[in-house]
Amino acid sequence: MTEIKKTYCRICPGFCAVDVTIEDGRAVDVRGDRNDPVTRGYTCIKGVQNTDLLYGQGRFRQSMRRDASGALAPVELDDALDQIAARLKAIVDQHGPRAVGIFLGTQAWFSAVNAPAATAFAAALDTPCLFGTMTIDQSAKWVASERIGVFNGGPQRFDQADVWMLIGTNPLVSVMGGPSTSGFGHTNPTKTLRDARVRGMKLIVIDPRRTETALQADLFLQPRPGEDAALLAGIVHVVLREKWYDQAFCDRHVDGIAQLRAALAPFTPEAAARRADVNADDIVAAARIFAQQGRRGMAGSGTGPNMGPHSNIAEHLVQCLNVLCGRYLREGDEVPNPGVLQPFVARHADVSPPKRSWLTGPRSRRLGLGRIFGQMMSAELADEILLEGSGQIKALICLGGNPAVALPDQAKAIAALGALELLVTIDPRLSATAKLADYVIAPTLAFERHDHTGFLEAMFQQPYARYATPVVAAPAGSQLIDDWKFFWEIARRMGGPMQLGNLVCSAAPAPSTEEVLAAIALGSRVPLDEVRAQPAGAIFDAGKIFVQPPRPEWTDKLELAAADVLDEIAAVAATLEQASAPGLLLTVRRVREFVNSGLTDAAKSRARIPDNPAFLHPDDFAQLGLTDGEKVAVVSATGRVTAIARCDPTLRRGMVSVTHCWGAGSDDEHQIPESTSRLVASDTGYQSINGMPIMTAIPVEVLRLG
Ligand code: SF4
Structure with a gap:
C-alpha cells in the first residue's frame, strides 16, 4: 500500500x-x-x-558496548542503561558531580525535547559541565547581546525590510539564521529572497567568497579573510561620522556613542579598506545604503566573523549597526511571530540591560572562563578532561554531536576523549566519537x-x-530509544530529581514522548491540542500582537562602549598599519550536502562530494603549480590535513576554502577527508570571554604530495 x-x-x-x-x-x-x-x-x-x-548502511539497530577485546558489541538496552547509571553513580560518589560532562551537538537542538532533557539531567546531577557546539561556532552573538543588552521590541522583520546586510553567511545554502541574522533562514530561502528583491530590498553581502547569496547582492565586498572586525569598524565609523544613525532612538535607548566614535576614529574608510583589502568607496557605500538609504532591515552575520580573529568585537560591531540605526520593532509595531507553543511574553519598547552572565557561577579550570546561557565553553572541554585535580571530568555523555571532529585541536580532543573513564554517545551510526566510546546508544x-x-x-x-x-x-527487531528518554532513564536509575515541564522523574516508568511534549508546552500561547489538530502545520494567528510602550521603571540603555569592548577595538586598531602576513589563509565554508559532520556518510551527498576538497583560486593554483584533483597537505601551526585540491574562481586570492568539521577520527589519520579542526589551535588566539578559538582565517601552507 x-x-x-x-x-x-x-x-x-x-x-x-x-x-x-x-x-x-x-x-x-x-x-x-x-x-x-x-x-x-x-x-x-x-x-x-x-x-x-x-x-x-551502518545504522545501529541496537546499542553497543565496548567489550574486553576493545571491540564494540551489541548490548541489551536495559543492561546498557543499568551499567551506565551504575558507573556514573560511582564516578559522582568518588569525584563529585562536576566529574560528569555533557556535550550537546548541533543535532541535539532540532527536537523539542532532546536538549531540554540533557539540560534537565545536568541540573538534576548538579554538574555545571554542560557544553555545546554554539561555543565553538557563533557564541560571539551571545557575548555581544550580553555586553550590549537587548531591545525588547525585537528585531525588524525581513518581509518589510528595504535593506539587509549579511556578513560571512550564506543562507541560500545553510538555510540558517533567525529573524535577526540572515532574515530568510527557516523559510524557503530562494523564494523569500526573490520576493524581497522584487519589492526592491537592497542586499549588501560581505564575504571572502562570491557565494550563492553574494551573487544576489546589490553591493558585494570581498575582503581578505579574518578582517571582518576592521571592515565593520570602518562601516560603523562612517555611520557615526556622517551622523547617519537614528538620533532619537539613540538619545533614548543607547549609551556609549561618544566613546565608540572615539575608539573607531582610526578606522577611516581608507585605513579599514587597506587592512581588509577592499575599495574604500565600497565601505562608504555599504554604510550609506544600510544606514541612510535603508530605513528598515538588519545586519546579520554567520560563521565568518564569529569564527575568525577578533570574533567577539566583530559581532559587537555588527550589532552596533543595528543599535545605532534603531533596527528594532517600536511601540505600536505588529509583532510578526509572538510564538505558538511557548508561553506568551509581551514585547515592550524598552531595554534589558547587559547581563554578563560569565562573571558569576562556575568557571573552567584552565582559563577561568565562566558560563553563558548555562553552558561551559567547549574550547575548554579537552582541558577539563585532561587537567588533573579537583573538578576533572571523568565521564562524558554526547548527544547529537561529534566532538572528535568538532573540538579545536583534534589531536588533543581525541586524546582527551580517550582518557575518559566513561564515554557514552547517543548516535545512530559509527561516528568518529562513537569509535572512541564505551557505549553507543542507538536512538x-x-x-x-x-x-x-x-x-x-x-x-x-x-x-x-x-x-x-x-x-x-x-525497524523490526530493533531496540531503540528516543534520545531524551536516555537521560530520564539514567536519572531514574540514579535517583536524580530530573524534571521536564511538570513531570518529575521518580521510580515509576518513564512518561511517553507525547506526555513530555505536552508537559513542556504547558502554558503555551496556543493550546497544544490546536496545533495537533493541524498535522500539516499552520500559521496560528491568534489575534494581532503589538509592541507595548516602555515600562516606566525600565530605564536601562543599550551599552556600546564598555571598557573591555574599547580594549578589543584598540587591539584591532593596532593591526591597521601592520602589513598582512604573506601566504594562504584557511577559511571554512558550508555546503548543501552536509551539516557539519552530519550526512557525511549519506550516499547521495557523498556521490556529489566524495571527499572534502581544499579549494583555491585559479591564480594560486597556477602559482603553486597544482593540478585539479591532486592530493595536497594543508598545514597550520597546529596540525595538517590531507585533501584533494580543487580550483574555485569564486574565491579571492590567498584563500584555502574547506568545509569544516567533516573528516576522520583518530584511527583514520591522513585518510581523506580530514577535519579542519586538526588545524585549529586551542591554546593561542582564543577570545577572552568565551575562549572561542580562531577557526577560520588560519595561516596555512599548501604542500604538494605528488
Ligand atoms: S536539511 Fe534541508 S530539507 Fe532538511 S530542514 Fe534542512 S534545509 Fe530543509
Whole structure:
C-alpha cells in the first residue's frame, strides 16, 4: 500500500515541511510540501536523504558496548542503561558531580525535547559541565547581546525590510539564521529572497567568497579573510561620522556613542579598506545604503566573523549597526511571530540591560572562563578532561554531536576523549566519537518519533507551528530509544530529581514522548491540542500582537562602549598599519550536502562530494603549480590535513576554502577527508570571554604530495 504522510525534516533547523511517500510501511521518497505556508516546497539534498538515514548502511539497530577485546558489541538496552547509571553513580560518589560532562551537538537542538532533557539531567546531577557546539561556532552573538543588552521590541522583520546586510553567511545554502541574522533562514530561502528583491530590498553581502547569496547582492565586498572586525569598524565609523544613525532612538535607548566614535576614529574608510583589502568607496557605500538609504532591515552575520580573529568585537560591531540605526520593532509595531507553543511574553519598547552572565557561577579550570546561557565553553572541554585535580571530568555523555571532529585541536580532543573513564554517545551510526566510546546508544530517528516545533519556534518569521507523529515504525527487531528518554532513564536509575515541564522523574516508568511534549508546552500561547489538530502545520494567528510602550521603571540603555569592548577595538586598531602576513589563509565554508559532520556518510551527498576538497583560486593554483584533483597537505601551526585540491574562481586570492568539521577520527589519520579542526589551535588566539578559538582565517601552507 502507498500513502503520503506529512511531517517536517529535522536534519537542520530549516524544519522544511515534507511529504513522505510510504510503501508497505517504509519511507521511500521525501519531497517538499508545496502547500506549506513557510517553507513552500523547499527541500535540499540532505532532506531527501531522510530515507538513507533510516535504511542506509551502518545504522545501529541496537546499542553497543565496548567489550574486553576493545571491540564494540551489541548490548541489551536495559543492561546498557543499568551499567551506565551504575558507573556514573560511582564516578559522582568518588569525584563529585562536576566529574560528569555533557556535550550537546548541533543535532541535539532540532527536537523539542532532546536538549531540554540533557539540560534537565545536568541540573538534576548538579554538574555545571554542560557544553555545546554554539561555543565553538557563533557564541560571539551571545557575548555581544550580553555586553550590549537587548531591545525588547525585537528585531525588524525581513518581509518589510528595504535593506539587509549579511556578513560571512550564506543562507541560500545553510538555510540558517533567525529573524535577526540572515532574515530568510527557516523559510524557503530562494523564494523569500526573490520576493524581497522584487519589492526592491537592497542586499549588501560581505564575504571572502562570491557565494550563492553574494551573487544576489546589490553591493558585494570581498575582503581578505579574518578582517571582518576592521571592515565593520570602518562601516560603523562612517555611520557615526556622517551622523547617519537614528538620533532619537539613540538619545533614548543607547549609551556609549561618544566613546565608540572615539575608539573607531582610526578606522577611516581608507585605513579599514587597506587592512581588509577592499575599495574604500565600497565601505562608504555599504554604510550609506544600510544606514541612510535603508530605513528598515538588519545586519546579520554567520560563521565568518564569529569564527575568525577578533570574533567577539566583530559581532559587537555588527550589532552596533543595528543599535545605532534603531533596527528594532517600536511601540505600536505588529509583532510578526509572538510564538505558538511557548508561553506568551509581551514585547515592550524598552531595554534589558547587559547581563554578563560569565562573571558569576562556575568557571573552567584552565582559563577561568565562566558560563553563558548555562553552558561551559567547549574550547575548554579537552582541558577539563585532561587537567588533573579537583573538578576533572571523568565521564562524558554526547548527544547529537561529534566532538572528535568538532573540538579545536583534534589531536588533543581525541586524546582527551580517550582518557575518559566513561564515554557514552547517543548516535545512530559509527561516528568518529562513537569509535572512541564505551557505549553507543542507538536512538530512534526523526521520522520514527513524536515531536513539535516549540523549542526553536522563535526562528520562524511567522507564528508557525506543527506537531509530528511518527510516519514510519522503528525497524523490526530493533531496540531503540528516543534520545531524551536516555537521560530520564539514567536519572531514574540514579535517583536524580530530573524534571521536564511538570513531570518529575521518580521510580515509576518513564512518561511517553507525547506526555513530555505536552508537559513542556504547558502554558503555551496556543493550546497544544490546536496545533495537533493541524498535522500539516499552520500559521496560528491568534489575534494581532503589538509592541507595548516602555515600562516606566525600565530605564536601562543599550551599552556600546564598555571598557573591555574599547580594549578589543584598540587591539584591532593596532593591526591597521601592520602589513598582512604573506601566504594562504584557511577559511571554512558550508555546503548543501552536509551539516557539519552530519550526512557525511549519506550516499547521495557523498556521490556529489566524495571527499572534502581544499579549494583555491585559479591564480594560486597556477602559482603553486597544482593540478585539479591532486592530493595536497594543508598545514597550520597546529596540525595538517590531507585533501584533494580543487580550483574555485569564486574565491579571492590567498584563500584555502574547506568545509569544516567533516573528516576522520583518530584511527583514520591522513585518510581523506580530514577535519579542519586538526588545524585549529586551542591554546593561542582564543577570545577572552568565551575562549572561542580562531577557526577560520588560519595561516596555512599548501604542500604538494605528488
Ligand atoms: S534545509 Fe534541508 S536539511 Fe534542512 S530542514 Fe530543509 S530539507 Fe532538511
